[in-house]
Amino acid sequence: MSKTSALPAAQPPHRGSWFQRHVRISSKMHKGIKSEDKLRFFQQLTTLFAAGTPLLESLWIAAQQSQSNRMRAVIRSIADRVAGGLSLHQAAGDYPNVFNRQWIEVIKTGETSGQLGNVLTSLTTHIVAMREMRSKLISAMIYPCILSVVAVLAIVVMLWKVVPVFAEFFKDSGSKLPAITQTVINISNFLQTNGLYLVGGVGAAFFGLRHYLRTPGGQRVFQKVLLTTPMVGECAVEAYMERFATNMVLLLRSGLPLLEAIESMQGVFQNCAVYREALQHVQHRISSGDRLATAMEETGLFTSMVVSMVRVGEESGEMVTVLDQVATYYRKRVEALLQRLTGMIEPMVILGMGVTVAVILTSIYLPMFQMASGPGGK
Numbered sequence: 001m002s003k004t005s006a007l008p009a010a011q012p013p014h015r016g017s018w019f020q021r022h023v024r025i026s027s028k029m030h031k032g033i034k035s036e037d038k039l040r041f042f043q044q045l046t047t048l049f050a051a052g053t054p055l056l057e058s059l060w061i062a063a064q065q066s067q068s069n070r071m072r073a074v075i076r077s078i079a080d081r082v083a084g085g086l087s088l089h090q091a092a093g094d095y096p097n098v099f100n101r102q103w104i105e106v107i108k109t110g111e112t113s114g115q116l117g118n119v120l121t122s123l124t125t126h127i128v129a130m131r132e133m134r135s136k137l138i139s140a141m142i143y144p145c146i147l148s149v150v151a152v153l154a155i156v157v158m159l160w161k162v163v164p165v166f167a168e169f170f171k172d173s174g175s176k177l178p179a180i181t182q183t184v185i186n187i188s189n190f191l192q193t194n195g196l197y198l199v200g201g202v203g204a205a206f207f208g209l210r211h212y213l214r215t216p217g218g219q220r221v222f223q224k225v226l227l228t229t230p231m232v233g234e235c236a237v238e239a240y241m242e243r244f245a246t247n248m249v250l251l252l253r254s255g256l257p258l259l260e261a262i263e264s265m266q267g268v269f270q271n272c273a274v275y276r277e278a279l280q281h282v283q284h285r286i287s288s289g290d291r292l293a294t295a296m297e298e299t300g301l302f303t304s305m306v307v308s309m310v311r312v313g314e315e316s317g318e319m320v321t322v323l324d325q326v327a328t329y330y331r332k333r334v335e336a337l338l339q340r341l342t343g344m345i346e347p348m349v350i351l352g353m354g355v356t357v358a359v360i361l362t363s364i365y366l367p368m369f370q371m372a373s374g375p376g377g378k
Helices: 020-023 035-050 055-065 070-082 088-092 101-113 116-173 180-213 218-227 232-253 260-268 273-287 291-299 302-314 319-375
Strands: none
Touching: 020 070, 035 055, 035 070, 035 116, 055 070, 055 180, 070 088, 070 232, 101 116, 116 180, 116 232, 116 291, 116 319, 180 218, 180 319, 218 232, 218 273, 232 260, 232 302, 232 319, 260 273, 273 291, 291 302
16 A cells, blocks of 8 residues: 555535635625726636636626626626527626726627627726726825825814914913914914804815716816816826727727727717717718818817827728827826826925915914014013
8 A cells, every 4th residue: 555545535624614614715795896896807707708618607607706796796687688698798788887888899899700709808908908097097196185185184273273272372462463463363263163164165065066067068168177277188188099099999909890989989988078079070070981080180189199190090001000009109198297297286285285384383473573572572
């Protein structure tokens, strides 16, 4: 008998034991649907489908692996509809709040052409790139936002708690206060008297503005202001150019005709009425026989570089390759502009906070210096 055969067989842990109940084979579930849940679904579906797993079985496995209760229910519903005879894009199209319109169009093209596996791979790569871009945008704005909040809170605390203590002291001394000191004390008194009303007013204005910006008219006004603001407008325009080029590459590479791709792009700019209307104009001109570059140039909302590159792509027949280069270029441009923008915001916030704190401290110390240098202080 060999040594290997003499070894006792390893016994699995008892079913239902503490170890089996607590081993980390899955993460904690959550209710909502995050962008990470959508990305994980497409990554799992792509991997399973590429490994030869049937589509229906892939959907069931992806549903079991989802860490979102709502996403799990959505995937199971899609699986039931596919089992009932619907195609994947038809079943997923019933959930426009979960799956973007261009994703559905890409999946539809993959199913029609019989290249669903390749299309899912391209779509997953696209979603990963978009998620990384969004993460960089958020990361670039976190520090300036935190710095602004801290600056405002520091100033409010000084006006609310520090200035009233010195104001009572100056009142007891009976001395005449400098104009700067009296102004700061008046601001502090106003903040203490009407602070709650001020907070309520700011909150009401915030929610009112938020509701207005969700309306078509509010979105249009906000986008016009955004796109015409120095530096910020430049960054927004180039971000829209990157979005346009990236999504056009995805749609055209999947085999979607140009006119249908432009129509699908309107869903990409669903939250940007200005560019959505521009794309409607482009679609109308293309259907009338005009070229894409000419129609884009007429809108006045696409940069000269994008228009020129599209014209080159039309003449050479390499539209996808050209737009892919444009997307890469503007992705780097947006990152550089964000660094410049955040680099300008940080010193401005620090300077504003420093000047405000200096004014408050000057208003406090100036009367004390006057009292110390007066007849009683000599």
